[in-house]
Amino acid sequence: MFLTQTVPRQRDIVEVLFRNGWDYMRRVLTGAKADDPQLPPPAVLKNILVDLGPVYVKLGQLLSTRPDLLSGPYIDELSTLQDEVPAVPWADIEVLIRKQLKRPLEETFAIINPVPVAAGSIAQTHRATLADGREVALKVQRPGIDLTVAQDIALIQGIADLVARTEFGQNYEIKAIAEEFTKALEAELDFTREAGYTDQLRRNLSESKWYDPSQIVVAEIYWDLTTEKLMVMEWLDGVPLLSSKFNKLENAEELAAERQAITTLLFRVFFQQLYIDGFFHADPHPGNLFYLRDGRVALLDCGMVGRLDPRTQQILTEMLLAIVDLDAQRCAQLTLQLADSRQPVILARLENDYDRMLRKYHNMNLSEINFSQIIYEVLQVARNNKIRLPSNMGLYAKTLANLEGVARGFNPELNFIDEIKPLLTDLFRRQLFGDSPVRSLLRTALDLKSLSLQSPRQIELLLDRVTSETLQWNLSLRGLDGLRRTLDDAANRLSFSILVGSLIMGAAIISSNPRSDQLSFLNNVLFAAASLLGLWLIISILRSGRLR
Template identity: 65%
Template structure:
């Protein structure tokens, strides 16, 4: 729990940064006020706060930028290219870190290491080196002491999540679980062997394909013999970011047809990862897509990946088709199929929201539709209807947005749908038959055989039960329970009303003909009983709230 009276030096630093940027909601949390509904600062202010808080929070902001299912699009855009203003660690400290990773001297492994960092980030920095056998490699070295900083800040992030969890928003989005997910991702960033495994898997998946020429696309090779949790050694690739490459400077495809070839290559490579492999590079921003000196395209920095199971792949494919067909009802149904939590969702309202969104695309050609923006709007509709989607939906939408953004900047004439049309047939074939069509057909044949063998006996049993009148239907309709209770209440009140009327009439008759004190006493008792029953009935009706 944060408190202004009990704070560490790190908490004090966070307070100062928050106060200086004027984020009143977070200020209240940090000084122990009762949490209210979360109120984010403007995207630029949030970005500045994260930069000032340091490398761990910059990394947290980068992770948040992959969750458009949680944040509006303008926040995602502001955090997408978030980079900490982190100076490179001095070579002496990096050299010490490198020596700790090897059991032999560095000069026996490398013939040369450039002491000036090629790039510096929040978790590590990159140096170029040459192995003894002459191969050029990139050394991604973890910043010394970063693990201690990460552990400290993770505790603070979890404390803030516990506070926000008290609010309705925190409960709806299970903010504690989200914080746990983010902190686990931060910890995973500290183990470079995970990134090495992801890199290897993507390299293997894309090395054999019928969708594009794998010789034109490359993912750097991992040198496992030198890689450790604190050091990642990769093949060095000479090139420049795609948007700075020579083809991107041309104005039309006629000037340089390579632009069209490169955008088709990227779309096919990423759609294979998403819709066929179910394992995809989730951060294709301009700095991770390189145009190499030999004309190939490289995908770098494979530390962030997404995963999709076959069912989700199929739903997303159908969602794409539903958007193209402007089918609001189908979009709503598919959203509910994807949802992790969709309690008390009104299908009619959800369908109307989709109809309002899709209506804006009625008069647009497919070339004019920004599909990544469409998926951002789908996530916004889910948020508005308190539908919690799996976290991989955020990665999916963010990957599409980055990919479409980069390719449109590189090649303004690109159209996502035109790029994937040739792939749709194989995509549907794969979703119907799987990676091994023969195995799928054999399994289907066995299921049909089993069904054909069981069907006659099951039909015979069904007909016997129908003719012998022993068939019972167990139908449960939730709304009938409330209807039954309402009818029972109405019947009970009607019965009491009849009894009440009878008591009053009996008492009146006895009172009229009463000639003895005993009859007068009975009449008074009946009137008293009728009054009590009437009073009870009146109170019951008033308490039910159904007095009309």
């Protein structure tokens, strides 16, 4: 059992769970009979993750992207988790950097600041200058973190195995969720993957019809110096967007105009990522959005990204419109289209839940509505109806929530509808006509021409088959297999009943006037056969449970 093992890390986890008073997990870990699973209060869960250490803080940050699994209070609490940890001494960091470089450290860098500008659970960042004078940022993996992550991943999977034995674990596929989280943690240990994400995002944002690409910056990666444990990238000099240092313009009107321009830029940049590129920066919190000294805006830390396929993009675009229209029926239909599985859902109940959820916004001004909160509530309604949505829906909702939160904090005059209305209009135009309306029109014209040429011949063939009586209809109706089996069973039982009755009637006729020993023997055989068949028929009916 879990508690009898002597691995120190396991004992530490058990002590933390017991100390914070999570009674349900106490019973699971001790092998006692557990009641219906209950999560600890949001603040307690946060404290447990903080006490368990940096890897579990990262796990909490990943959980904060899953509003389809957790309710709003948990998402809000876990979103405040920061993986700020004491910095690793420079001597240890220097050893790791030297191992990752192909050339001597002194020949590669002119200067490296030994004091980190940021320190996290997985890595810490130092400012440096290359030998050719270029300013760079070094993201260096914490020595030994890969072993710590491997141990904690094994323990997370062990706990998931325990919880998976409960009804709660089976309903929410806890083992699959644990596997998803552990893969995300393992991916963060490979900086070449994050570097690839950064490069792809940089390429995607370099072209747009919605904004000036020169106003948005993603750091350039220096691939000749980047490895799995060391990422070297362009140094971007600026301040966080919500920093009090953002006061470049003294004139209040100019400052307000600048804030509005940056707000519009951010919405257009992220809407392009979400609804056009299908590849998006999934962690736009205030620390990852920088205002550079030259007036541009930078996106930092591309380690967490999300992907949306074209079909999902189209559904989510329509979902935004349904939310704007407060259309509960359409929200329910679109949710079912997003669902991972075809499990039975009571559509009327789902529509009623959405109607109750949206009704409270009927009398509100659209400019006052928090749309990211509505999207969270949409996912929670789906969760309450046991509808499993793809995991990227959590990242999508979290991205919109972070974006709207930063935008409202940066620009209190934000009007969400005014920002997204032109973008939605253009998105629906793209869905109808594509990027090239002329090309789409020509393709449609060719399709109509082909249809007009083929239609007379097809109609002639149809009429010919109707008049010659060779037309056949092949119908396939779903859900009739059960009815067909029931009818087959009923027909078989009726046939057996008729057979039993015939045997009994034949035996009775023979027994009324037996003339020989052979007829008496036949009479007994018929009665025996009828008795056996009748008994079998009665037993089969009783076993089916349909004797009424």
